Amino acid sequence: MLAYPILLLLAVVGTGGTSTKSSPHASRNADSGVLGLSIDAEINLSRLSNVVAADIARAAHFKSHGQGKKRESRHRGKRQSVAISATNSAVSFTSRVKFGDPATEYTLLIDSGSSNTFVGLKKEYSATNSSHATGKTVSVTYGSGKFSGPEYTDRVDLGNNLVITTQRIAGVNHSSGFDGSFDGILGIGPTDLTQGTVSGSSEEIPTILDNLFAQKTIGAKVIGMSLPPFPSNTPGSITFGGADSSKYKGELAYTNLTKTDPAKDYWGIDQSIRYGDSTILKLTSGIVDSGSTMILLAPDAFNAYKQATGATLDDKTKLLKLPKDQYSKLQPLKFTIGGVDYTLNADAQLFPCSLNKALGGDNDSIYLVVNNLGENSVDGLSFINGYSFMERFYTVYDAANSKIGLATTEYTDSEGNCKA
Numbered sequence: 001m002l003a004y005p006i007l008l009l010l011a012v013v014g015t016g017g018t019s020t021k022s023s024p025h026a027s028r029n030a031d032s033g034v035l036g037l038s039i040d041a042e043i044n045l046s047r048l049s050n051v052v053a054a055d056i057a058r059a060a061h062f063k064s065h066g067q068g069k070k071r072e073s074r075h076r077g078k079r080q081s082v083a084i085s086a087t088n089s090a091v092s093f094t095s096r097v098k099f100g101d102p103a104t105e106y107t108l109l110i111d112s113g114s115s116n117t118f119v120g121l122k123k124e125y126s127a128t129n130s131s132h133a134t135g136k137t138v139s140v141t142y143g144s145g146k147f148s149g150p151e152y153t154d155r156v157d158l159g160n161n162l163v164i165t166t167q168r169i170a171g172v173n174h175s176s177g178f179d180g181s182f183d184g185i186l187g188i189g190p191t192d193l194t195q196g197t198v199s200g201s202s203e204e205i206p207t208i209l210d211n212l213f214a215q216k217t218i219g220a221k222v223i224g225m226s227l228p229p230f231p232s233n234t235p236g237s238i239t240f241g242g243a244d245s246s247k248y249k250g251e252l253a254y255t256n257l258t259k260t261d262p263a264k265d266y267w268g269i270d271q272s273i274r275y276g277d278s279t280i281l282k283l284t285s286g287i288v289d290s291g292s293t294m295i296l297l298a299p300d301a302f303n304a305y306k307q308a309t310g311a312t313l314d315d316k317t318k319l320l321k322l323p324k325d326q327y328s329k330l331q332p333l334k335f336t337i338g339g340v341d342y343t344l345n346a347d348a349q350l351f352p353c354s355l356n357k358a359l360g361g362d363n364d365s366i367y368l369v370v371n372n373l374g375e376n377s378v379d380g381l382s383f384i385n386g387y388s389f390m391e392r393f394y395t396v397y398d399a400a401n402s403k404i405g406l407a408t409t410e411y412t413d414s415e416g417n418c419k420a
Ligand SMILES: *[C@@H]1O[C@H](CO)[C@@H](O)[C@H](O)[C@H]1NC(C)=O
Pocket: 101, 102, 129, 130
């Protein structure tokens, strides 16, 4: 399926020019050495200690979005795809992307829950001779943050010859609520989400994916994401134009995007969940979201999980926590999507123990990545499979055919999170 399985590997991850400095307290690298990391992990301590609040704020935004939108038209093209590299910073995935001519490099969060692309948070957007102000203003709210700023068309270079000469972007001149660990966001969600983000217009803004396809740089409106668990010597990779079969095992299984509001505005799917042999979530809709860290479940499902695991809600971290010696009792958590089971083993249900301190936790406990969607759970949004889920399963978004593909990877059953 893949034309160009290109890996930038550590060269991109380790350059450090625009990256956040890793705090000795937060660095998995310093704390663990479990997997012999050769790169400097990038972690923003403040994001980590607020991981629940940040995910919940996003969920509140997803819940409130929900306006019905028209569907984009379908296209088919020859298969041609190109990958870029992404860094797992423990709570988010970022890539280095160049804007302008001469080019300036920025660190962008890869977000499947939004679709605009903008820069200027940590590093200011510098207009160059390829930047053209459109005279319009772009404003987007993310739940955990929001920004506004003038719209430009500019040259965007994702690397590996993935270049868009006239991408509509925004240069931030006002923002709040972002954690300061990235310069902007590269939105890979459905185009519909851009509607209403440009002043005085209800038009949609063609996304990076739309433009790469329109200019025939890629052969299909498809994105494949490989997000190896943190920490990993292998960087994540985002393939535009197809799925990279070297990044998953066996076959991809596809499921149609859900038709249920508000999940259908995102990478929305229908799924049910079992913990061990008990069903904790009946078949319902929700989303896969690379911009959320955890797996959030509707209150009933969350409470059933909490009870079945025996975990307690920790006041300090707001995370479910278990004494370390209870690890062996954790049962598999099985997500059934399109009739196929995707199983998170015990290890996959944990935050890496080396992050305990950064999370505000203690050394003798394990902290679980499953949390409560709470009042943000509504009909049509009963779960968010954040990147704790995506770290274990290769994920494909096929925008043209409105479907999501999933497959197991070499990391699906890995057990590095809390091994000494
Ligand atoms: C922009 O400036 C660079 C050198 O600074 C030059 O190489 C390039 O051709 C210019 N591009 C445009 C679109 O004028």
